[in-house]
Amino acid sequence: MNILILGGTGQVGFELQRSLAPLGTIIAPSRSDLDLMSEQAVSEYLQSHKPDLIANAAAWTAVDAAEKRQEAAYRLNGGLPEQLARYAVEQGARLVHYSSDYVYSGEGNTPWTEDSPTGPLSVYGQSKLAGDEAIQKSGADHLIFRTSWVYSARGHNFMKTMLRLAQEKESLTIVADQIGAPTPAKLIADVTALAVHKDLESGLYHLTTTGQTSWHGFALEIFKLARQMGQVLTLQAENVKAISTSDYPTPAQRPLNSRLSVTKVEHKLNVRLPNWQLQLELTLAELLK
Numbered sequence: 459m460n461i462l463i464l465g466g467t468g469q470v471g472f473e474l475q476r477s478l479a480p481l482g483t484i485i486a487p488s489r490s491d492l493d494l495m496s497e498q499a500v501s502e503y504l505q506s507h508k509p510d511l512i513a514n515a516a517a518w519t520a521v522d523a524a525e526k527r528q529e530a531a532y533r534l535n536g537g538l539p540e541q542l543a544r545y546a547v548e549q550g551a552r553l554v555h556y557s558s559d560y561v562y563s564g565e566g567n568t569p570w571t572e573d574s575p576t577g578p579l580s581v582y583g584q585s586k587l588a589g590d591e592a593i594q595k596s597g598a599d600h601l602i603f604r605t606s607w608v609y610s611a612r613g614h615n616f617m618k619t620m621l622r623l624a625q626e627k628e629s630l631t632i633v634a635d636q637i638g639a640p641t642p643a644k645l646i647a648d649v650t651a652l653a654v655h656k657d658l659e660s661g662l663y664h665l666t667t668t669g670q671t672s673w674h675g676f677a678l679e680i681f682k683l684a685r686q687m688g689q690v691l692t693l694q695a696e697n698v699k700a701i702s703t704s705d706y707p708t709p710a711q712r713p714l715n716s717r718l719s720v721t722k723v724e725h726k727l728n729v730r731l732p733n734w735q736l737q738l739e740l741t742l743a744e745l746l747k
C-alpha cells in the first residue's frame with residue numbers, strides 16, 4: 459500500500475510516519491516539497507504518486523490568526539480535504555482526516571457525540587467543519603477523527619509552553635472554564651494505525667483520551683509531574699491562578715465544553731482509550747527523562 463502523509467512535520471503527522479510505517483510504503487512531502495496552498499501542485503502530486511491511502515494531518519492550526527487569514531484557513535482546512543476526497547473517489551483510495559472539538563458550540567456540559575449538532579464559534583472551527591462536510595458529501599471511503607487539545611514532545615503546544623513559562627515566571631493565570639481532554643499526538647497516530655489495519659468502517663469518529671480537565675487543571679498536572687521528574691520550576695502551584703474565559707479575551711472564541719464522547723470508536727475498534735493523566739506522564743517522560 460502506498461501511503462501519503464500530509465503534514466508530516468506537524469505533531470500528528472510526525473507520529474503517523476512512525477505508526478503507519480508497518481502498513482505500507484510512506485511518502486511524506488514537506489512544505490518545500492509540496493505547498494498545500496496550491497490546488498494545482500496537490501493535484502499533480504496525487505497524479506504522479508497515486509497513493510492508496512492519504513493521511514491528512516496538515517491543517518491551518520493557528521486558531522486566532524485564522525480570524526484574519528480566512529482564505530488561507532479555508533483552503534487548508536476546507537478546500538484541501540475536499541480535493542483529497544475527490545481524488546479518493548476517483549482512484550478508490552481511502553482518506554484519513556483529522557478534525558476538531560472546535561466544530562461544536564461549547565454549550566452545556568455533556569460530551570458531544572458524532573451525531574451532535576455542530577456550531578463553530580471561530581473561523582478555524584468553521585473551516586474545519588467545511589472540510590469534514592466536504593469529505594462526508596464526497597462519497598469517499600474516509601475516516602474523520604475529531605480530536606482535542608493535541609500535544610506532543612515535539613512541536614508547539616500547551617504542555618511545552620507551560621514548561622517554559624514555569625521556568626521563567628513566578629505567577630501565571632490560566633483559563634479554568636474550558637473543559638476537554640488533552641490528547642497526545644502519539645495516541646492519535648497509534649489508534650489511526652489500528653483503525654487502518656482493522657479496516658474501520660468509513661465515517662466520523664471522536665478520538666481523545668478519557669477523563670476531563672480544564673486548561674488550569676492540565677497546567678497544574680504538568681507542573682506536578684515535571685517536578686516529580688526532577689525539573690526545577692520557578693513557578694509555585696499556589697501562584698497559578700484560575701481565571702475564566704471572559705478574563706482572557708482572544709481574537710477567536712473558544713468552546714467552553716469540549717468534552718467528546720469516544721464510545722463509538724471504542725466500540726467499533728474494541729479498544730479502551732486511556733486516561734489523560736497517564737498519557738501526560740508518558741509524554742512528559744519522553745520529553746524530560
Ligand SMILES: NC(=O)c1ccc[n+]([C@@H]2O[C@H](COP(=O)([O-])OP(=O)(O)OC[C@H]3O[C@@H](n4cnc5c(N)ncnc54)[C@H](OP(=O)(O)O)[C@@H]3O)[C@@H](O)[C@H]2O)c1
Nearest residue numbers: 465467468469470489494495516517519556558605607608
Ligand atoms: N493542535 C490541536 O490542539 C488540535 C486540536 C484538535 C484538532 N486538531 C487537528 O489535528 C490535526 C493535526 O494537528 P497538529 O496539531 O498535528 O498540527 P500542526 O502541528 O500545527 O501541524 C500542521 C502541519 O500542516 C503543515 N502545513 C500547514 N500549512 C502547509 C502548507 N501550506 N503546505 C504544506 N504543509 C503545510 C505544517 O507544515 P510546517 O511544519 O511546514 O508548518 C505541519 O506539518 C489537524 O487537522 C488539526 O486541525 C489539532
